[in-house]
Amino acid sequence: MSERVSDFRSDTVTRPTPEMRKSMAAAVVGDDVLGDDPTVQELEEKSAKMFGKDAALFVPSGTMGNEMAINVWSRPGDEIIVEARSHVYLYEGAGTAVISGVQVCPIETSDGVMPIDKIRASLRDSTDIHCPRTSLVCIENTHNILGGRVLPIDYLRLLRAFTSEHGLRIHLDGARLFNASCATGIPAAEYAALADSVMFCLSKGLCAPIGSMLVGDSEFIERASRVRKMLGGGMRQVGVIAAPAIISLDSMVDRLEFDNERCHQIAVGIAELPGLLLDPKTVETNILIAHLEPPAPSAGELCEALEARGVLGLPLGDDTVRFVTHHDVDADDVARLVDAMREVLRG
Ligand SMILES: Cc1ncc(COP(=O)(O)O)c(C=O)c1O
Known part of the structure; x- marks a missing residue:
């Protein structure tokens, strides 16, 4: 094998840049569980602003962010609608069942776009004592296993109207939402406006070594923060990894x-x-x-x-x-x- 390796396995293999490493050494830190790490606060405020939401929470991984959102939006015994090859369904160790006690209803697609008719047909009758209650629709944009497909904004508008009509929440797994934004020119905030919560990753194409963000309204973030602590995701002097993540948002998106x-x-x-x-x-x-x-x-x-x-x-x-x-x-x-x-x- 030749010495140089061209690594196309994943965008998670990206290493922090020299500027990121310097920022880690210089980061001003506090105890984030006590709410006084200024670098984390800066990252969370910046993220909330970019996504047009009230608030944001720094989490150790995309998986934890997704599972926290599912936990906030559902009760044990609920059913949630997911795409059949989505990350939350295939690659989160059945966290939906283990952490939140929910059952999943997977919908098969070739491009990540779950037809509204199929979602309608999957809704459970919550007045029937035999049935679970459908509480949430999870979408993935871009869709990893279906080849980085972008969910069309017109579809997302229809989905939002449908879920509002039926009292369902939408969680967007936007691990690579900025790749979608770059492809379409549609800002992240426009996508986020069509979902109740969004998770996006800092440690993929944005090059940060660790971390993802969960964004949503204040009440959602407050509840998510309790779930993060319960899962052991409350971190202390975490400004050292929030600092490179700020560089990700400032200079790695475009x-x-x-x-x-x-x-x-x-x-x-x-x-x-x-x-x-x-x-x-x-x-x-x-x-x-x-x-x-x-x-x-x-x-x-x-x-x-x-x-x-x-x-x-x-x-x-x-x-x-x-x-x-x-x-x-x-x-x-x-x-x-x-x-x-x-x-x-x-x-
Ligand atoms: C679409 C999608 N969602 C969530 C995740 C989970 O991110 P993490 O590896 O940070 O847990 C990934 C990771 O590859 C992903 O591709």
Whole structure:
């Protein structure tokens, strides 16, 4: 294997920049559980402002943020509607059941957009003693496992109108919401206005080493803060990790446009290769998911062959591979990935 590694497994592999590391050393800190860490307060105020919400809460991970929101918006025995390949459903260790005691109703889609009719058909009759009460709809924008798809704003407006009519809440898993904003030009606050709570990640494309934010109205954040403490997510001199997160919000958001563009370039460069099922038009942001069929090798074999050429991708099962662009891969890395894919798949 060559020495340089072009790592396309995930945008979570991004390392804090030298400026971020300096900010960590210089951060003014306090005890955030006691509410007096000024750097955390600055991060929370900035986040709330960017999302047009009353308040924000710094949390250790996106998973914890999502699970906190589900806990606030539901009671044990409720049912919540989720997309069938969403992070909250597939990758949070059944936290919905374990932490909140809710049952999930997954809706299958190809692009993350759960049709309103299907949501309507999934609502449970809360007056019937046999049925759970439907309390929440969780959406994911961009949708990770469906290839970084962006949920159209017109759909989100319809969904908001529908949930308001039926007394349901919306939680937006916006781990990569800023990638959606860069792709569409629609500000994060416009997306956030169509949800009751939003989680977004600082430690993915925004390069911060740790952390996510949960934003919502004051009452929601107050309740979420109790849940965070219960889960052991109350942190003390946490300004040391809030400081690089402030740099993320100040200077890492607009550059996501490059990640989106580079991912599209990769899609165009590899779409025609034998055994690869991929439509570049569906690659809207920084995640590329390609399906494999003979004569292509399995996803595991493909990733091994790429690794031998200094390029890392992520196998998702036997016939699906994922590549993600981010701050720590440049145009040369993109060219390397495309060349390596051509070499391996053309044999
Ligand atoms: C869509 C989505 N939501 C939530 C998360 C969870 O974030 P974390 O890894 O910080 O728990 C991820 C992580 O990859 C994700 O892709």
